[in-house]
Amino acid sequence: MSEDKKYIVEENDVIKVRTCAWSPPGDHPIGCGLFLHVKDGKVVKVEGDPDHPVTNGRLCPRCLALTEVMYHPDRLLSPMIRDRADRGKDKWQAVSWDEAYDLIESKVRGFWDEFGSQSIVTLTGTGRESTLYAPVYASSVLNTPNATTCLSGLACYGPRCTIADYHLGAGYPELDYAAYFPDRYDDPRYEVPKYLLIWGKDPIYANADGLFGHAVVDLMKRGSELIIVDPRVTWLATRAAFHIQLRPGTDVAVGLGMINVIISEGLYDKDFVEKWCYGFDELAECAAEYPPERVAEIAWIDKDVLIAASRAFAQGKPSSALWGLAIDQMKAGVQAGHCFLAIVAICGYLDIPGGVTLAMPSSFMGKWRYQAMKNVPDEIRALRIVDPDGKYAAFNSGGAMPGVLPDSLLDWLENENAPYKMKMSWWIGTNPLACMAAQPQRWYQALNTLEFTVAQDIFMTPSIMALADVVLPLATFAEHDGIVMPHFGRNTHFLGAMNKAVDSDTKSDLEILIDMGKRLRPELWPYESVSEFFTEQLHTTYDWGFEELKDEVVHQQHYEYRKYETGKLRGDGEPGFQTPTGLVELKSTIYPMFGEGALPYYEEPEYSLFTLPADVVEKNPLVFTTGGRNLTMFHSEHRQIPSLRAVNPWPRVTIHPDTAAEYGIEEGDWVCIESEIPQGKCVQKASLRKTLDPRVIHMEHGWWFPEQDGEAPHLYGAFVSNPNNLVPHESIGKTGYGAPYKNGICTIRKVDSLLG
Numbered sequence: 001m002s003e004d005k006k007y008i009v010e011e012n013d014v015i016k017v018r019t020c021a022w023s024p025p026g027d028h029p030i031g032c033g034l035f036l037h038v039k040d041g042k043v044v045k046v047e048g049d050p051d052h053p054v055t056n057g058r059l060c061p062r063c064l065a066l067t068e069v070m071y072h073p074d075r076l077l078s079p080m081i082r083d084r085a086d087r088g089k090d091k092w093q094a095v096s097w098d099e100a101y102d103l104i105e106s107k108v109r110g111f112w113d114e115f116g117s118q119s120i121v122t123l124t125g126t127g128r129e130s131t132l133y134a135p136v137y138a139s140s141v142l143n144t145p146n147a148t149t150c151l152s153g154l155a156c157y158g159p160r161c162t163i164a165d166y167h168l169g170a171g172y173p174e175l176d177y178a179a180y181f182p183d184r185y186d187d188p189r190y191e192v193p194k195y196l197l198i199w200g201k202d203p204i205y206a207n208a209d210g211l212f213g214h215a216v217v218d219l220m221k222r223g224s225e226l227i228i229v230d231p232r233v234t235w236l237a238t239r240a241a242f243h244i245q246l247r248p249g250t251d252v253a254v255g256l257g258m259i260n261v262i263i264s265e266g267l268y269d270k271d272f273v274e275k276w277c278y279g280f281d282e283l284a285e286c287a288a289e290y291p292p293e294r295v296a297e298i299a300w301i302d303k304d305v306l307i308a309a310s311r312a313f314a315q316g317k318p319s320s321a322l323w324g325l326a327i328d329q330m331k332a333g334v335q336a337g338h339c340f341l342a343i344v345a346i347c348g349y350l351d352i353p354g355g356v357t358l359a360m361p362s363s364f365m366g367k368w369r370y371q372a373m374k375n376v377p378d379e380i381r382a383l384r385i386v387d388p389d390g391k392y393a394a395f396n397s398g399g400a401m402p403g404v405l406p407d408s409l410l411d412w413l414e415n416e417n418a419p420y421k422m423k424m425s426w427w428i429g430t431n432p433l434a435c436m437a438a439q440p441q442r443w444y445q446a447l448n449t450l451e452f453t454v455a456q457d458i459f460m461t462p463s464i465m466a467l468a469d470v471v472l473p474l475a476t477f478a479e480h481d482g483i484v485m486p487h488f489g490r491n492t493h494f495l496g497a498m499n500k501a502v503d504s505d506t507k508s509d510l511e512i513l514i515d516m517g518k519r520l521r522p523e524l525w526p527y528e529s530v531s532e533f534f535t536e537q538l539h540t541t542y543d544w545g546f547e548e549l550k551d552e553v554v555h556q557q558h559y560e561y562r563k564y565e566t567g568k569l570r571g572d573g574e575p576g577f578q579t580p581t582g583l584v585e586l587k588s589t590i591y592p593m594f595g596e597g598a599l600p601y602y603e604e605p606e607y608s609l610f611t612l613p614a615d616v617v618e619k620n621p622l623v624f625t626t627g628g629r630n631l632t633m634f635h636s637e638h639r640q641i642p643s644l645r646a647v648n649p650w651p652r653v654t655i656h657p658d659t660a661a662e663y664g665i666e667e668g669d670w671v672c673i674e675s676e677i678p679q680g681k682c683v684q685k686a687s688l689r690k691t692l693d694p695r696v697i698h699m700e701h702g703w704w705f706p707e708q709d710g711e712a713p714h715l716y717g718a719f720v721s722n723p724n725n726l727v728p729h730e731s732i733g734k735t736g737y738g739a740p741y742k743n744g745i746c747t748i749r750k751v752d753s754l755l756g
């Protein structure tokens, strides 16, 4: 590397490469700033970058363990192929990149010719770097409209973004933590929020989608108080002014209760509502049916906390709010999100200093990804997999993340009479059997019907062992060039350069995309390098290119408040919001077109102690939630990383000590968690904590055991501790969005071992 590169500092025999992190290894696009210390062509140390304007040198343990990931003996370093007949067996054969590419190309061309390109589906996972490119594998290489994930109800981010589009016409509303400003909290334009309403989100541990969670701590130090809506006593909840410790899945009732207090006590922002909101009176009428007493009974909460928290939030001006995954992971996700946005809007906190930021219209990469869909000809796009009854018209009409509804793909694969046969899948950043898939055994069978599957990853996973025929070795962020975009363009406060620090024989998702694009649709892939590709993208918005970004490392974006007043939220440049009414839609004009209510309504979760027959409830008397994040694991990743696994050696089910005693369970016992409907079970280790209501338990997700037998049927134990064995399919919202990964019912019993 040459000395004129500003992102490189040489110190004695060590080169320090200034860069931003993304995935792999697992992470969301926070773009944490760091220096990779390189010696003799290897990364030897990771150090935080104090000059990164957002993360200021702070890093999580996963990033600090980077070298353990990169140089792990099990790391995939060569492409591998295996006979279809050997799926589930460890009979991989190492091949060169060209041999692997030749095989993939000939298979794809074969399926195109014989079955049509729609017979190929791409599957991706959460917002790793791969999610930027996964839809483009489908549209611009494989020529298929079928791109999706295995997550029922697309129950992550998709619901929130789509709801935000419908109600506000604006990307992803985010906590204003001055991330757009070089002087951050001291910028004269900024104001510290009085309260942070943190709803179904645990930002300290999750750092989700672009939010640097530790900013919440920064703001607490500057005086922000917290209102937490969460069934668990989290670290933040212990420091909160108000904790609404609700029963999992009752968020809509709580939301309507807060709206009720804010409106009935006249605490809303009358000026904002008058000028910028549609349907206020109807929302007020609907919330009037949810007085705090009723909500307290439904949600197992204290009505006085609900009332006091609602008052504090509405009166403490400005305040901000954060919505998390729990909103998506319930059947009523659309209604829960609707309530959340309505609370923020009627208090007047949208797009004001210290409130909630709404994205500046930005084109970088976003346009490219959406326009790429046009690379699939109309007649092939018309063949996209949809549900046969047209029930999920909202989803199929193309929400924030258009593609195939995962539940529809599962049905299609299981249906022998489906309109056409699926032949191939390409996985770009997912480990469905261990992590995403509800009823994972069903997905196992269904995906096994495919003739050919390609995956790329940094490690062997249970899903690849079970189902893939080709696996390509993926580069970590230290081994390739890239760009980090917090919130994927939906509220992107900066662009970060991922500067390659060391060489390897592995490739990034973008490199593989370009390589395969050149082979299969060369007319769409003229780029000679990743750098050339990024520069072309950057030139749609800026007068500088990728090499300049590499040197700058972090490029903060411009931001303006109150864009609804200046016409900057709408395509036509008029003041207002990009919705059919031009206003914040407290009453939706869109949902009724899809058979969904215009106003939020509360329904018990489908698997509820209060709606199922008495005999079922008697046998399944506990409510479960799942998937609260921790710092040492990103979904199913990191289980083979010694320093991280040592902190968190086994999957933990958290149980209140009184409940545990009733079931004869002690700290550290193996516990079988099982449900009758849907029928399923898993085993985790008891962690007894008074942090939950005694009627609620919490299970970790994403567990498998790299040290155990990888071959089928055990598959590294992917089904053993998997809470998704208890999560049904198609218990999804009327729009197709939202699924109950975080609310179900179950019972527990002590067992002797992990294997029950």
Ligand SMILES: Nc1nc2c(c(=O)[nH]1)N[C@H]1C(S)=C(S)[C@@H](COP(=O)(O)OP(=O)(O)OC[C@H]3O[C@@H](n4cnc5c(=O)[nH]c(N)nc54)[C@H](O)[C@@H]3O)O[C@H]1N2
Residues within 6 Å of the ligand: 028, 126, 127, 156, 157, 199, 200, 201, 202, 203, 205, 206, 207, 208, 209, 229, 230, 231, 232, 234, 246, 247, 248, 249, 250, 251, 323, 324, 325, 326, 327, 625, 626, 627, 628, 629, 630, 631, 632, 633, 634, 635, 636, 742, 743
């Ligand atoms: N370290 C780490 N970070 C991650 C991930 C990871 O696996 N590990 N995963 C990433 C991904 S893909 C995502 S989507 C984000 C998710 O990150 P977040 O949006 O923060 O979501 P979770 O951490 O799943 O859960 C947030 C909180 O919701 C609470 N909760 C559970 N059930 C309910 C309920 O019914 N109602 C309410 N109001 N709250 C409930 C949980 O107790 C938990 O504290 O994290 C991302 N970041």
Ligand SMILES: Nc1nc2c(c(=O)[nH]1)N[C@H]1C(S)=C(S)[C@@H](COP(=O)(O)OP(=O)(O)OC[C@H]3O[C@@H](n4cnc5c(=O)[nH]c(N)nc54)[C@H](O)[C@@H]3O)O[C@H]1N2
Residues within 6 Å of the ligand: 023, 024, 025, 026, 027, 124, 125, 126, 127, 128, 129, 130, 151, 155, 156, 325, 427, 428, 429, 430, 431, 432, 434, 435, 436, 437, 456, 457, 458, 459, 461, 474, 509, 626, 627, 628, 634, 635, 636, 637, 700, 701, 702, 723, 724, 741
């Ligand atoms: N019960 C329950 N289940 C859940 C959740 C929950 O809260 N509760 N959370 C759900 C949520 S929100 C999500 S988003 C899903 C996540 O589910 P997935 O995204 O499928 O997560 P992983 O199982 O970790 O699989 C990701 C794989 O991609 C590899 N990888 C990492 N980075 C990259 C990259 O940049 N490119 C490529 N090609 N590969 C990469 C990793 O090594 C890993 O093997 O899980 C869901 N599952």
Ligand SMILES: [Mo]
Residues within 6 Å of the ligand: 126, 127, 156, 157, 325
């Ligand atoms: Mo997610």
